[in-house]
Amino acid sequence: MKMKKALLAVPLSVSLLIPTFTVANAHGHENHSKGPMSAEVSNPAIDLRASLDTLLSEHAFLAVVAMQKGIDGKEDFEAAAGQLNQNTEALSKAVGSVYGEEAGAQFKEIWSSHIGYFVDYVTATAENNEEGRKQALAELDKYRTTQADFLDKATEGRLKAADLEEGLKVHIDQLIWAFESYRTGEYDKAYDNISEAMHHMFMTGKGLSWAITDQFPDKFENKSVDTPAADLRADLNSVFSAHAALAALTMQKGIDGAKDFEAAAAELNENTDDITAAVESVYGAEGAAQFKEIWSSHIGYFVDYVTATAEKNEDGKKQAIAELDEYRMEQAKFLDTATEGRLKAADLEEGLKVHIDQLLAAFNSYTGKDYPAAYKNISEAYAHMFGVGQSLSGAIVDQFPDKFAGQKPSDMPKTGMGGMSQSTNDAILWSLFGLILASATTAMILRKKATNNS
Amino acid sequence: MKKVFGGLMLAGLLITGCSAQEDTKNNKASESSETIKIQEQEKEVKASSTELTPPEGLKLKADTEGIVPIAIEIPALNISTEIEKVGRLENGQMGVPKGMDTVGWFSDGAKPGSPGNAVMAGHVDSKSGPAVFYKLEELKNGDEVIVKDQDGKALTFEVTGKEKYNRETAPVEKIFDYAYGSKLNLITCTGTFNVEEGTHEERLVVYTELKADE
Structure with missing residues (x-):
């Protein structure tokens, strides 16, 4: 692998390849604490982590959706699979920007192969072909080794093949299980697994971004991906992006009257609980309860919209959109107040409008059978939430800097008191002893001389 | 509404x-x-849905939670003792355990068993005699270090190397850094005791990694 040379291709361009997400921003607010210890949610290293999290977790989501659509023989299968391939494209470009084009191409080949084996698995299942299913699983096993080997070499051993194989096994097994649960009608399990599968990728993103920033520290201003502030951003990214993903999918299932609609909706509500818990950890129980009420309301209005669509009720749709508009104000006001103006209501309303419009567009494209547009909208809605996570984590860290100060030691511990060790004192003693010995000898000689002379 | x-x-x-x-x-x-x-x-x-058999042995969650360790055993050195939580001192140093026979875990850092470098420190000696990590240097690659949480859940780590560093130039950042795998680094003092500075001139770090499923 000719990675060494190629890396001069500047890993920084990773952040250029992935659209930067701007919603409301904590900017305009002075960054009080600068320097290496400052609790920042955005720097080249943490941004790389967020970018990889975006692509990797979206991969998991789209893979699950494509497998569901595949086994159901749904019309939007092609579009879902197409979006999944675009995700692979973006991921490979990111890898190429760090390790060179050749490595990027090699990554793409390996990565695409595992998507192919998942397709094989679904196809074999549809054909009731047990042998084919086993064959696909065996191929996935082989893929794990190849993929792990690639990343171990690329990161020069920072990511160990054995650890990677373990992580990849979890990824593969989660997707297989989500699919198996879906096809056998165990929808609650299926949706638990979707969330788990998306969340798992945030760990992969942290690991990979850590390895890359460790490998090319000067390209990332010597910043670390492993700080409490970075973890907060990733945690919020995870829950917010899962919201968008589940909302989009739930709306599809709703209009289709699908059997797994309730499980999808339940998972979406569980996600609301997760977001609420995150809000509670920062703003307390009362604030969290208020947040949950407001947040749940917008999910309700989306449901109204889906219902009105199903009933061909244009007034109902308009009504739902009006409610969503009102929601935006309320949600924005809540966050403006909670963050003490670090997030401005006007910016937030703007950001929320984007979120709402993306989900509505995704849904309308779906019902209008423009599936490629639907999945493009979903992908944008997904990525948008990473901007939300960045803004909110930025505001929180700025508001409660002490909570995110968590510093690592800069010096080694003092683990000894010298009782059993040779000490600098001992050394002096020894040299003194030497002197004494020497003088004693001299004295003896002198004495001897004296005796002899007497 | x-x-x-x-x-x-x-x-x-x-x-x-x-x-x-x-x-x-x-x-x-x-x-x-x-x-x-x-x-x-x-x-x-x-x-x-036919008689297709769902695949077995699926691993649906990564074991990356880690544990909050309360006890440590190092059979090769006959060590079996309690763990104290330690933090970061004002001057930036990693804290040390109060006891001479206990081990301090840097609890603001990685948990043993989660991705990253968990770090533990123990004294090599007191003012008058040997302390818990007096013989730490004798550990060899492959020796086991076992940590347990309060429910008795045990994780076994395996020694992968050891290194002595000057106390002022030790690669502290690396020793406490994130890692994709689960590591546990044991620290103690070594070298000459500098009376003026009240500390040993060197630090010994024994590196261990989580063993694959037992």
Whole structure:
């Protein structure tokens, strides 16, 4: 692998390849604490982590959706699979920007192969072909080794093949299980697994971004991906992006009257609980309860919209959109107040409008059978939430800097008191002893001389 | 305003996607009839879905939670003792355990068993005699270090190397850094005791990694 040379291709361009997400921003607010210890949610290293999290977790989501659509023989299968391939494209470009084009191409080949084996698995299942299913699983096993080997070499051993194989096994097994649960009608399990599968990728993103920033520290201003502030951003990214993903999918299932609609909706509500818990950890129980009420309301209005669509009720749709508009104000006001103006209501309303419009567009494209547009909208809605996570984590860290100060030691511990060790004192003693010995000898000689002379 | 009922209405949409007319009073009743319908549907699906056997031995969650360690055992050195939590001192140093026979875990850092470098420190000696990590240097590659949490859950780490560093130039950042795998680094003092500075001139770090499933 000719990675060494190629890396001069500047890993920084990773952040250029992935659209930067701007919603409301904590900017305009002075960054009080600068320097290496400052609790920042955005720097080249943490941004790389967020970018990889975006692509990797979206991969998991789209893979699950494509497998569901595949086994159901749904019309939007092609579009879902197409979006999944675009995700692979973006991921490979990111890898190429760090390790060179050749490595990027090699990554793409390996990565695409595992998507192919998942397709094989679904196809074999549809054909009731047990042998084919086993064959696909065996191929996935082989893929794990190849993929792990690639990343171990690329990161020069920072990511160990054995650890990677373990992580990849979890990824593969989660997707297989989500699919198996879906096809056998165990929808609650299926949706638990979707969330788990998306969340798992945030760990992969942290690991990979850590390895890359460790490998090319000067390209990332010597910043670390492993700080409490970075973890907060990733945690919020995870829950917010899962919201968008589940909302989009739930709306599809709703209009289709699908059997797994309730499980999808339940998972979406569980996600609301997760977001609420995150809000509670920062703003307390009362604030969290208020947040949950407001947040749940917008999910309700989306449901109204889906219902009105199903009933061909244009007034109902308009009504739902009006409610969503009102929601935006309320949600924005809540966050403006909670963050003490670090997030401005006007910016937030703007950001929320984007979120709402993306989900509505995704849904309308779906019902209008423009599936490629639907999945493009979903992908944008997904990525948008990473901007939300960045803004909110930025505001929180700025508001409660002490909570995110968590510093690592800069010096080694003092683990000894010298009782059993040779000490600098001992050394002096020894040299003194030497002197004494020497003088004693001299004295003896002198004495001897004296005796002899007497 | 139906904000509060957003979640409930979501459930109401289930069957047809267009019958969310029930008011909340009826909701419980309709939920249970929905449950029955779902069960019927599930039976239907299961019946129609052939005899394909779901794959076995799937691993659905990474074991990356780690543990909060309260005890440590190092059989090769006959060490079996308690763990204290330590932090970071004002001057930037890693804290040390109060006891001479206990081990301090840097609890603001990685947990043993989670990705990253968990770090523990123990004294090499007291003012008058040997302390818990007096013989740490004797550990060899492959020796085991076992840590346990309060429920008795044990994780076994394996020594992968050891290194002595000057106390002022030790690669502290690396020793405490994140890692994709689970590592546990044991630190003690070594070298000459500098009386003026009140500390040893060197630090010994024994590197260990989590053993694959036992």
